[in-house]
Amino acid sequence: MSKTMHRILVTGAAGQIGSELTATLCERYGSENVLATDHREASASLHEGCSFERLDVTDKKQIEILIDRYEIDTVFHMAAILSAIGEEKPQLAWQVNMGGLYNVLEVARERNLVRVFSPSSIAVFGPETPPDPAPQTPPLRPTTMYGLTKVAGELLGDYYVHRFGLDVRGVRYPGIISSETLPGGGTTDYAVEVFYEALRKKHYTCFVREDTVLPMMYMPDCIQATIDLMETDFGRLVHHCDFNLASMSFSAGELAAEITKHIPEFTCNYKPDKRQTIADSWPHAIDDSAARDEWGWKPSYDLPSMTEDMISRLSKKIGL
Numbered sequence: 001m002s003k004t005m006h007r008i009l010v011t012g013a014a015g016q017i018g019s020e021l022t023a024t025l026c027e028r029y030g031s032e033n034v035l036a037t038d039h040r041e042a043s044a045s046l047h048e049g050c051s052f053e054r055l056d057v058t059d060k061k062q063i064e065i066l067i068d069r070y071e072i073d074t075v076f077h078m079a080a081i082l083s084a085i086g087e088e089k090p091q092l093a094w095q096v097n098m099g100g101l102y103n104v105l106e107v108a109r110e111r112n113l114v115r116v117f118s119p120s121s122i123a124v125f126g127p128e129t130p131p132d133p134a135p136q137t138p139p140l141r142p143t144t145m146y147g148l149t150k151v152a153g154e155l156l157g158d159y160y161v162h163r164f165g166l167d168v169r170g171v172r173y174p175g176i177i178s179s180e181t182l183p184g185g186g187t188t189d190y191a192v193e194v195f196y197e198a199l200r201k202k203h204y205t206c207f208v209r210e211d212t213v214l215p216m217m218y219m220p221d222c223i224q225a226t227i228d229l230m231e232t233d234f235g236r237l238v239h240h241c242d243f244n245l246a247s248m249s250f251s252a253g254e255l256a257a258e259i260t261k262h263i264p265e266f267t268c269n270y271k272p273d274k275r276q277t278i279a280d281s282w283p284h285a286i287d288d289s290a291a292r293d294e295w296g297w298k299p300s301y302d303l304p305s306m307t308e309d310m311i312s313r314l315s316k317k318i319g320l
């Protein structure tokens, strides 16, 4: 049997996934048991209920102090520099993604924590990966700094499992589509931006080609997967830090066409920029049979149901 998570620290809690994950963890484990942290000041809604502290994950001492002060036993380590910013600032991406993860794992090892979640990404794949679908264990040769840090992060997490007996787990997130917090600095950000622009301006200029197909997932499925994996009994797991995770795959043009069903005036044009090269290096679809077999992963949303829900939530949020 796995040990139970009681006192949880979330890094990157003001980010796209971190903010919604923190809210769900508060509901599930009690907000008095969740500590949200981020390198920037978080919005007031994130503070509601749970404690918030500023945390720079590249500073190990700061992590140690918070883990001791709040008697933390579990870390969801969501802080990272994503693919597009990672190409603009590769040195920073290495420092935050590798340095931050190493610090978290070391503090977790030294204090014998119950569990660490260390997210990975479809960015671990590269142009040599079979794209339709990407298998669970192909040779991993990414061409971005972000992808490279995610491959090293998966290997490092698995090393801590086997060498030190630390319970570290992670999934390879596809592009995540969400209505609460905007993504920042990723290649798949167009799949969120398009909704805001469709509602506000009835037009979007997309930074990847119309025929660009990438694996995507709606936030409720993303949160469900994260929590399901973390609550699975350790004994069921063969993989640890590198689970492929799939939900839906569509082209930028197919997404625009789906939005047009709800907003008939919406138009989209395509002006690929340097993020196209990153998108072209990633697979179109993902084989997630290991996640399905080992911990029962099953997504709930597809392109039509995600689009309908996004439009309904964003219309309320932006007051339309």
Ligand code: AKB
Residues within 6 Å of the ligand: 082, 083, 084, 120, 121, 122, 123, 146, 173, 174, 175, 176, 185, 186, 187, 188, 189
């Ligand atoms: C990005 O685009 O960099 C991220 C990811 C797929 O990990 N959304």
